[in-house]
Amino acid sequence: MLRKFAPLALTNTLKSVETIRLALAQVNPTVGDFSGNVDVCINAVKNAAQKGADVVLLPEMVIPGYPMDDLALRPSFQEASAKAIQDLATKLASHNLGHVLVIAGYLRGTDNADAVKLGVPRGAPMNSAAIIHEGKIHGHYNKHHLPNYGVFDEFRHFVPGDELVVVRAFGSDMAIAICEDLWQDGGPVSRVKATGASLLLVLNGSPYERNKDDVRLKLVQKRAKEANAALAYVNMVGGQDDLVFDGDSVVITASGEVVARAAQFEEEILIVDIPARKISNPQISGAKLIEITGSGSSEKPEIAKRIRKQTDDYAELYSALVLSLKDYVAKNGFKSVLFGLSGGIDSALVAAISIDALGADKVFAVSLPSEYSSEHSKSDAKEMADRTGINFRTVPIAPMVKSYLDELGFTGLAEENLQARVRGTTLMGISNQEGHLVLATGNKSELSVGYSTIYGDAVGGFAPIKDVPKVDVWGLAKWRNEKAKLEGKNPPIPEDSITKAPSAELRPGQKDSDSLPDYELLDAILLQYVEFDRSSEEIIAMGFPSEVVIKTLQLTDRAEYKRRQYPPGPKVSIKAFGRERRLPMTNKWRES
């Protein structure tokens, strides 16, 4: 076995004082499930201890789950968090796991009157890491840097810490940081080198976005060098409403070499041996020293080096969408999902994601043809069901549509939207009758320009691909089919769903291209506007046709009210609608 890092060949009985065996517990907590999360932690520590871990590092806020939004400010929730971390300490000891040093993130209430000055209500808590050993909490590190941009509102919820903490245990000095502390220059990490700590332990709740793993890797390499310490970065995994955490826990040497890296989108206990630097100064300056007495694990079975393979963008993105849906369903007590399967590419991709998240038997698809539905739409929907074995039924909407038209005589857009709303009402009724979670199948391009019917195709409790532009919907569909082929399986998505021109089929011969620019062009413009906040002038100056730019931006601005009522779905881009891009509806500002 190749082991670049550990200087000694460890056997399964020899206890080495020169290394620490560290476990990064990449686990999946649930917001508010204190007893469940304590169990998650205990199981992780048990697993790690069996592999000889001396230290187990758990993610940021693993005890309350993350992000818990305004629950953080509720006194009863803070008390429950305090009780749960104490429970964890007590139970670890009673499970004969007390000898393991455990560092776990939790919500720590405070009486800090400074909270008020910071604009946070009195009693506002801290984002803390508890240092647990032999049934006791020996101290805390409190997060210094509170992100308050993008999807984060931590100035609203937490009081910042200002103390650097070094834990001395098993012959090694270990500094602690939490997530954003790592991202800000001049933060606590810049003070680690002076302490002489050989290891920097970083607890994270860092949501996935595309290509973020590459950014993270560079960051941790930079910080490890800056701290002159090996760096262990543990991140949670799992879906929480509109965020999905990807794990991607990693260990880096002080010189920036990757020595271990865990999976994305899966729970994993990543084990690694870290050489302890000789402790030169019994006292350390500029940090609070917490000394732990004990000898760690006595059994050290051999461990394999683990560095996950890099995956390509679509593999990673697809996994994010699958996990996000899977966790929304499971954590909210649903058993199955339901959606309209039109034969088009969006609902086909949602079907594939649902199957991979839950299994085909938990997936219920409904073909809802109207008089404008093409034969290929109906047959493509049926074919997808046949290929995958999902539950499938057909409910023609003509009788319901006719009943409204007879009474109300809707025409034009009102008639088009009516069809979508009859479909929405049908799906919601089946959901009420049978108990499935309804999924909205819209993509980010549609959501941007408002090319959807509110209370029609926009109904649902969750919207798995709302942050995926149309070009990537096609890309993911092709990728998923290719993957099946490589595995010798039948590709789930009918080829025709991928190749045909997209259409809402709400009037005869309608095509998306009647109302919208080509999706390649549309998505390129939307990327500049929505994700990079560029002005119309700047986008036009990049060479995009000005008429198309102006129309796209106007449509996007005017659709804010629809987005406000759209179901939640996972952020995967660098700027997602909803939690991340927050705009007024009443807004006369127009870029053009």
Place this chain on the structure above:
Amino acid sequence: MLRKFAPLALTNTLKSVETIRLALAQVNPTVGDFSGNVDVCINAVKNAAQKGADVVLLPEMVIPGYPMDDLALRPSFQEASAKAIQDLATKLASHNLGHVLVIAGYLRGTDNADAVKLGVPRGAPMNSAAIIHEGKIHGHYNKHHLPNYGVFDEFRHFVPGDELVVVRAFGSDMAIAICEDLWQDGGPVSRVKATGASLLLVLNGSPYERNKDDVRLKLVQKRAKEANAALAYVNMVGGQDDLVFDGDSVVITASGEVVARAAQFEEEILIVDIPARKISNPQISGAKLIEITGSGSSEKPEIAKRIRKQTDDYAELYSALVLSLKDYVAKNGFKSVLFGLSGGIDSALVAAISIDALGADKVFAVSLPSEYSSEHSKSDAKEMADRTGINFRTVPIAPMVKSYLDELGFTGLAEENLQARVRGTTLMGISNQEGHLVLATGNKSELSVGYSTIYGDAVGGFAPIKDVPKVDVWGLAKWRNEKAKLEGKNPPIPEDSITKAPSAELRPGQKDSDSLPDYELLDAILLQYVEFDRSSEEIIAMGFPSEVVIKTLQLTDRAEYKRRQYPPGPKVSIKAFGRERRLPMTNKWRES
């Protein structure tokens, strides 16, 4: 005319150097409407100048409108704001209004690299007041305290200022503060006394909530004494999505006496004469001094003392709801509203509010009876229409409901919700056909416990009473009818709509009381839970029946997903759902 404050009897020609004539311009800007907002400011200054004002104080962020959320971070929006404030200065001079000292709030871009450290992106702007005289911007005051709680996210958007500013003009020293600066102890106001300024000018964007005017009055009295200065507090007026600004501008002497107070919920130019304290120190310490040369207005017509009468709670609340709806409609380019008029109290109150906001001819109500609708429901709806002259039609939903049931055989809850969704689809169709804004008529009690059908009665672009508990829906209805009687008019709301037991009428003989506790009890529990964040233990300890408390809290927790997709509506309570109470949907935390 009694004038307690002005030491000199002013005539319409005598220019007194011992007083400054101050105008508080309580105006109604629109987010993003830079040219419109500049015009609003110019008109206010023109009006004030005609009344001899030397100084015109405009609200916080009057130029871009407020709150503009993430528009604040868009470079093109910041540039537009900078251009607009310069336009205002130039145009005031060209309208022969340059002699008036104008202080106006705007969004001021900055290159401050510290922004990044503060967790705000580089280029983040400041919440500023520009000091304008004779066509030029002479300086700025930048807000120190950025609220980041409740409905506010100012740490996300702005870089704080740290400089105290005193403007010396017309023989008087005037300090400046912006909104939250007044609410925080130890802020810039605490440093005003040392400057010797005789006047503290405070620009505000302070949203209405019930009883806040009383809180504000005590606050400004306290701060005036602390600053040893007269205090002029100007607040904007108008609706902006889920906030409504109430004005309530006020002027207080250094000893805490109210000398002028403007209306709530109406634009007003409040004029008052303020005695100038003799400037003792040519240099002032602890503040930036901005000296303005000029003599102010030469014509000083006599002005009447103006202190608005206190109104009762329901009068104030009703006005808030009316203005909020009126502005949402107008600022978003709608001409009319549409909603289902059931004969019940909620839709009756929404009808009354709509009539008062827009006029009966702009109000379109639809009776949507089902087979379970009682005769009194149909007749009460009709009677309301007859009393008020709103546009009224009846669309029985039986044919549409039957068309679904024939195809899909829904029963139980699915059948109940179907009726609500057929109504929703009908209203949205009429809206698409005719162009009205659809209103959701649900109240806060229903929204709390999830007693509504998503995509059914919850459809709409705006929800006028979503933050009003059921007991206050009745209270407002009675108040509105009483008001009509006092004015010798026909009360708009049928007595029977007020007195009968509430029912959703989705199954035979259904009453709200079958599923929910008595509304008096329900609302009292919800107040403790939703608004005061009390735990189930605490609420039970207050004497509420534990079973009802536990059931109410459970229902409330489980309905978060419905609230997430509910239309926006005005915050009027101390904690509104949506912008103010931010909770995860995926959340296993239960109080009980």
